[in-house]
Amino acid sequence: GQQVMQIPQYQHVQEGEDFTTYCNSSTTLSNIQWYKQRPGGHPVFLIQLVKSGEVKKQKRLTFQFGEAKKNSSLHITATQTTDVGTYFCAGGGSQGNLIFGKGTKLSVKP
Amino acid sequence: NAGVTQTPKFQVLKTGQSMTLQCAQDMNHEYMSWYRQDPGMGLRLIHYSVGAGITDQGEVPNGYNVSRSTTEDFPLRLLSAAPSQTSVYFCASSYGTSQGTQYFGPGTRLTVL
Numbered sequence: 001g002q003q004v005m006q007i008p009q010y011q012h013v014q015e016g017e018d019f020t021t022y023c024n025s026s027t028t029l030s031n032i033q034w035y036k037q038r039p040g041g042h043p044v045f046l047i048q049l050v051k052s053g054e055v056k057k058q059k060r061l062t063f064q065f066g067e068a069k070k071n072s073s074l075h076i077t078a079t080q081t082t083d084v085g086t087y088f089c090a091g092g093g094s095q096g097n098l099i100f101g102k103g104t105k106l107s108v109k110p
Numbered sequence: 111n112a113g114v115t116q117t118p119k120f121q122v123l124k125t126g127q128s129m130t131l132q133c134a135q136d137m138n139h140e141y142m143s144w145y146r147q148d149p150g151m152g153l154r155l156i157h158y159s160v161g162a163g164i165t166d167q168g169e170v171p172n173g174y175n176v177s178r179s180t181t182e183d184f185p186l187r188l189l190s191a192a193p194s195q196t197s198v199y200f201c202a203s204s205y206g207t208s209q210g211t212q213y214f215g216p217g218t219r220l221t222v223l
Contacts, residue, residue: 009150031209042200042214043153088153092209100145102152 002027002093006101014109019076021104023089030092032065032072037103038085046074079108111136114215116201122221123191131186131218133201139213141204142184143168144176146197147217153200158208159184191222 006023013019023032031050035043047056049065049072056063062075072091076083086103093099117132135142143158155168159178173195175187184203188195199218204210 006152033211035212042217043212044214045211048211090212096208097155098209098212100153102150 002091002095002097002099004029004089004091004099004101006089006104008104009102010105010107012107012109013079015081016078019079019083019106020073021087021089021106022071022073023091023101024071025091025099026070027094028069030069030094032069032092033090033098034063034072034074035088035090036085037088041085043088076106079106081108081110084108113137114201114203114213116199116215116218118218119216120219122223123188124223125192127191129188129191131188131199131201131220133184133186133215134182135184135201135203135213135215136182137203137205137213138181139203139205140181141206141208141210142178143202143208143212144174144184144186145200145202146170146195147200148197156186156199160208188220193222196220196222 004025033048034046037043053067054065060077064073086105088103089101091099114135140161144156145153154170157176159165165176201215202212204212
């Protein structure tokens, strides 16, 4: 079946450094969603991208959807300790399903 | 609105026991689903429902049953618990289709001894 690959699995950064996580699919996605899960918490919706080449920003977070709608990225500028958690992408599959990546766990050293 | 609620928050079972994880939402969402989360495995879909009276299997349905008698409730039943079912279980709901924004419950941490 369709899969969404997410890299890296783990990322350790110093506070103030930038962070990027990537999602890739071998097939076209109808949309891409991003979620954040704080340690011990549940996934919380961040954003959805639908259009080819779409870029959206939320304060220090920048989300991109590739031109071919097969890849996406989340970039955090100048990380803070509050950014700690696991970031998941989820792509809309051809069968009407939502396919989650395995997540990138971000740790931030103060 | 309470959103998506799950009970219990923690549960310890012995191998072979059965139990039901409860999930309820008050947002009138048609789509509801159950995921399990294991380290390094991400979120794996167990079962889902597109509306009352309709359920279907996800990626890892074996050992679990679901029913959807009302729009609000979507319980997950473990028929005969096994250590491999030790996991964190999340219920989620969305308005409309499976590709809508997912609202997750707080989760149930299940340990099977």
